[in-house]
Amino acid sequence: MYYKIAILALATLLVTRERLTAQERKTPNPADSYYQLIEAPSAPEKWDRWREQMRQLRDSVRWHAGYTEENYRKEQFKWASAAYSTFFLMANEKSLYDHQGNFDITACIQKYEQEYGGVDVVVLWPTYPQLGFDQRTQFDFYRNLPGGMAGLKKLASDLHAMGKKLMIAYNPWDDIGRKQGTRDEDELLKMVSEIGADGVYLDTISNVDGFFNELQKSRKGAILQSEIPINAGALNLVHQSWLEVGWNEKYKNLEFGEVPHLVRNRWLQQKHLIYRLSRFSHEQSTLLQNAWVNGCGLVIWENVFGTVNPLNPRDRYYYGAMLPVLREYSTFFTEGEWTPLFPVKLNRVYASEWRLGKKTLWTVVNRQDQRAVGKLLEQSHRAGTRYFDLITGREMKTDVKNKEVSIYADYGPKAISGILAVPEDDCTPAFYTFLKKQAEAFEKAKWTTDVRLPEHLLKAVIPTRKYTSRILPKGMVPIAVPSDSARMVFMFRQRECGFYPVGNFVDYSFSQTRNEITQANIAVKLNAFAMDRTLVTNQQFAVFLKSSGYQPAHENNFLKHWIAGKPPKGLENHPVVYIDLNDARAYAKWAGKRLPTEAEWQWAAQNGDAATAFPWGNQMDSTVVNTGQWSGTTPVEKFSGGKTKAGLFDMSGNVWQLTESERTDGYNNYCILRGGGWYINRASEWYADQGAQKTGFGAKYLLTWPGLDRCATVGFRCVADIE
Incomplete structure (x- = not known):
C-alpha cells in the first residue's frame, strides 16, 4: 500500500507508539532535516565538501540518538544485516500449495530463487486486500490458513531448513481485534512464539513502543521490519525497513535525478538493511542503480496484492547479479569505509567506494541509455593487486604505471558493475567459482525491457x-x-x-x-x-x-x-x-x-x-x-x-x-x-x-x-x- 497516505492517517498512532527520550523532546534531531533521501550536489567539485557535511551529520545523529549498535552486534541479530532479499509472498499465490491444498514452500520459492538471485526473508501476507469483507481479524487470517498454527510452524521450519527466515505481517490499521477485546501486541507475540517466526513486518508504522524487548521474550533474535522509512531514533530497534521510490525533505521526487542521492538511514547506520522496490514499475533500472551505490537490499514482489507485476528481463537479471555480490561481500557494506560519489572519469557514470582492510570494492552505475567506454578510475596500486568485475565475473582491463593503476570499462546501457580490488593471494578457488557463476549468468542475460502481462x-x-x-x-x-x-x-x-x-x-x-x-x-x-x-x-x-x-x-x-x-x-x-x-x-x-x-x-x-x-x-x-x-x-x-x-x-x-x-x-x-x-x-x-x-x-x-x-x-x- 502506498505509505504516503498511510503516514498521515496513522499520525496519532505514531505519536502514541513511538517512544521519545527526554533529550529528544528538548533537542531537534539533526536527522529530521532530511526525509528518505539526502540530495547530492550536481557539480562534482562540490562533492568533497558535501561528503564532509554528511559525515558530520552522521556523527551528530549517532550522538544525539545514543547509538550503541548493540542490537546489531549481538550474535542473534547479525543475520538481519546480511539478508539482502525479502520475498513478499501473498498467501493466495497458487504455487504455495500442493494438489492437496497444503503448503509447499520449496516448490513456491524455487522460481524466485532461480530468477532473482536467491531469497533470504519471506514475508507471508494473507490479509489485505481480503481483510474487511467480514469481521475476522488479521490474526484469524493466519489461523485460517492450512493447518492453522501447526501448519505455519511447519512452514517456518521448512524455511529455516533452507537457511531462510519467515516474517509475519502486522496491519496496524486493522482495529477488528481491538474491538473484540484483544491487544494486537499480545496476538503478535503469541503468534511469533507458536510459529517460530523470525520477526514482524510492521506495514505502515515504523516502531511499536516497547514491543522490541517484548518480542525478544517470545523469540530471541526476532526482529522488526518496517514498510516505511523509520525515524532515526528507531534505528536501534528496527533492523530492516523498506524504501520505495524516494523523496527528500522537501517532498520532491529525487529517485530519478541524474546524480544518485544518499539513502539517509543506510548512511546513518550501515548495518540497518534497507530494501528498495517500486511495486508497480515494470522498469526499475534507476531504482536498482540507486540501491546498488547505497549497498541496499531488494524486495522480490511479482504478485502485488493480486496484481501481477513481472520485472523486465534486464532488471530481473540485475536482481540475480546484485544479490549474490551483496551477500558474498556483505561486510564491505555493513562495516567498510563508505565514500559516496567516489570520483570516476566516465561521463554520467557514478560510484561508491567501500574499503575493508586491504581490499576495495566500487559499486558503479551507468546512468545512460547508451554505452560508456573508456578510463573509469585512476588509483594508487599495490603490487599483486588484481581488479575484477563481480557482476560480469570478468577481470577488468588495467594499465599500471608508477604505482598508479588506470581501470578501463565498457558498460552497456544502464549497466551495473562491482569492481573488487583484491590481492592475488586472495584469489582462491572459491573466488573463481563465484566469478564463474556470475560470468555464466551474464552470458545468458537478456537485455530487453519489454514486459508481457499475464492473461486472465x-x-x-x-x-x-x-x-x-x-x-x-x-x-x-x-x-x-x-x-x-x-x-x-x-x-x-x-x-x-x-x-x-x-x-x-x-x-x-x-x-x-x-x-x-x-x-x-x-x-x-x-x-x-x-x-x-x-x-x-x-x-x-x-x-x-x-x-x-x-x-x-x-x-x-x-x-x-x-x-x-x-x-x-x-x-x-x-x-x-x-x-x-x-x-x-x-x-x-x-x-x-x-x-x-x-x-x-x-x-x-x-x-x-x-x-x-x-x-x-x-x-x-x-x-x-x-x-x-x-x-x-x-x-x-x-x-x-x-x-x-x-x-x-x-x-x-x-x-x-x-x-x-x-x-x-x-x-x-x-x-x-x-x-x-x-x-x-x-x-x-x-x-x-x-x-x-x-x-x-x-x-x-x-x-x-x-x-x-x-x-x-x-x-x-x-x-x-x-x-
Whole structure:
C-alpha cells in the first residue's frame, strides 16, 4: 500500500507508539532535516565538501540518538544485516500449495530463487486486500490458513531448513481485534512464539513502543521490519525497513535525478538493511542503480496484492547479479569505509567506494541509455593487486604505471558493475567459482525491457439442462434478455489487487488513482436464463447436504455458524454463508442449476435495459436493504421494497454473492462478488468493499484456501438455462 497516505492517517498512532527520550523532546534531531533521501550536489567539485557535511551529520545523529549498535552486534541479530532479499509472498499465490491444498514452500520459492538471485526473508501476507469483507481479524487470517498454527510452524521450519527466515505481517490499521477485546501486541507475540517466526513486518508504522524487548521474550533474535522509512531514533530497534521510490525533505521526487542521492538511514547506520522496490514499475533500472551505490537490499514482489507485476528481463537479471555480490561481500557494506560519489572519469557514470582492510570494492552505475567506454578510475596500486568485475565475473582491463593503476570499462546501457580490488593471494578457488557463476549468468542475460502481462483466463461455464420458461425449478423467475448484445457498465473500486482486463482498461493498478471507481462499457450476448428469487438459505442448504451426502475436501470453517450440523434456530431462512465457491457449485449442480456469470447477475439486478443503479431504482434507500443496520444476515424475503421488477430479493446488501466468473492469471485465482453485504467497518480505507453496493459494482475476491475463503458475508444464488 502506498505509505504516503498511510503516514498521515496513522499520525496519532505514531505519536502514541513511538517512544521519545527526554533529550529528544528538548533537542531537534539533526536527522529530521532530511526525509528518505539526502540530495547530492550536481557539480562534482562540490562533492568533497558535501561528503564532509554528511559525515558530520552522521556523527551528530549517532550522538544525539545514543547509538550503541548493540542490537546489531549481538550474535542473534547479525543475520538481519546480511539478508539482502525479502520475498513478499501473498498467501493466495497458487504455487504455495500442493494438489492437496497444503503448503509447499520449496516448490513456491524455487522460481524466485532461480530468477532473482536467491531469497533470504519471506514475508507471508494473507490479509489485505481480503481483510474487511467480514469481521475476522488479521490474526484469524493466519489461523485460517492450512493447518492453522501447526501448519505455519511447519512452514517456518521448512524455511529455516533452507537457511531462510519467515516474517509475519502486522496491519496496524486493522482495529477488528481491538474491538473484540484483544491487544494486537499480545496476538503478535503469541503468534511469533507458536510459529517460530523470525520477526514482524510492521506495514505502515515504523516502531511499536516497547514491543522490541517484548518480542525478544517470545523469540530471541526476532526482529522488526518496517514498510516505511523509520525515524532515526528507531534505528536501534528496527533492523530492516523498506524504501520505495524516494523523496527528500522537501517532498520532491529525487529517485530519478541524474546524480544518485544518499539513502539517509543506510548512511546513518550501515548495518540497518534497507530494501528498495517500486511495486508497480515494470522498469526499475534507476531504482536498482540507486540501491546498488547505497549497498541496499531488494524486495522480490511479482504478485502485488493480486496484481501481477513481472520485472523486465534486464532488471530481473540485475536482481540475480546484485544479490549474490551483496551477500558474498556483505561486510564491505555493513562495516567498510563508505565514500559516496567516489570520483570516476566516465561521463554520467557514478560510484561508491567501500574499503575493508586491504581490499576495495566500487559499486558503479551507468546512468545512460547508451554505452560508456573508456578510463573509469585512476588509483594508487599495490603490487599483486588484481581488479575484477563481480557482476560480469570478468577481470577488468588495467594499465599500471608508477604505482598508479588506470581501470578501463565498457558498460552497456544502464549497466551495473562491482569492481573488487583484491590481492592475488586472495584469489582462491572459491573466488573463481563465484566469478564463474556470475560470468555464466551474464552470458545468458537478456537485455530487453519489454514486459508481457499475464492473461486472465476465464473458467468455462458448464450450462445446465435446458428448462422451459413455463416449467422452472421452484422459486425461480425467467429474466428477459435482448436478442442482440446486452450493454452494461461494469464498475469496481481501484484497489491494489486490480481487477481484470475489461473494456478499454488493462493495467489498473499501474496507472489508476487508488480508490477511484473505474467503469468499463461491456457488450455481451446473453442466453435465456432464470434466476432464484432469493439467496440460497441455510435450510435449503441443509436439505442439499442430507440428500446428496456432500462432504467438502477441506472442512475448515465449513458452515461455521451452524450448531451440531444444523442451522441455528431462527436463521433457517437467512442466506447460507461460510461456504466457498466449490461448495456453492456443488449445491447448484445438485439442484440442476449453476452460478450466474457476473453479466447475468448484473443484467437481472439492474432491471435489464432500465439499468437502474439499485435493484429498486436509482436512489439509495437504506430502508429496503440490509447495509449494516443489523449485526448479521437478515431473512431472504425481508425487504420486499428492495426487489427488482422481476421480483428478485437481496440483489443489493445482506450478503455478497458468488458468481461463476472465476479467473486465473497464473499467480492468483479469483472470482467476482456482486451485491455487497451487511458488514461495515469504517475504521480504515484499506478494508475491502463493504455494505450494500450498486448493481454495476463488482469486487475481486482472491481465492486462497477453503478455510480462508469461507466467511460470514458471502453467499450465493443460482441460475438455470432456459430455451
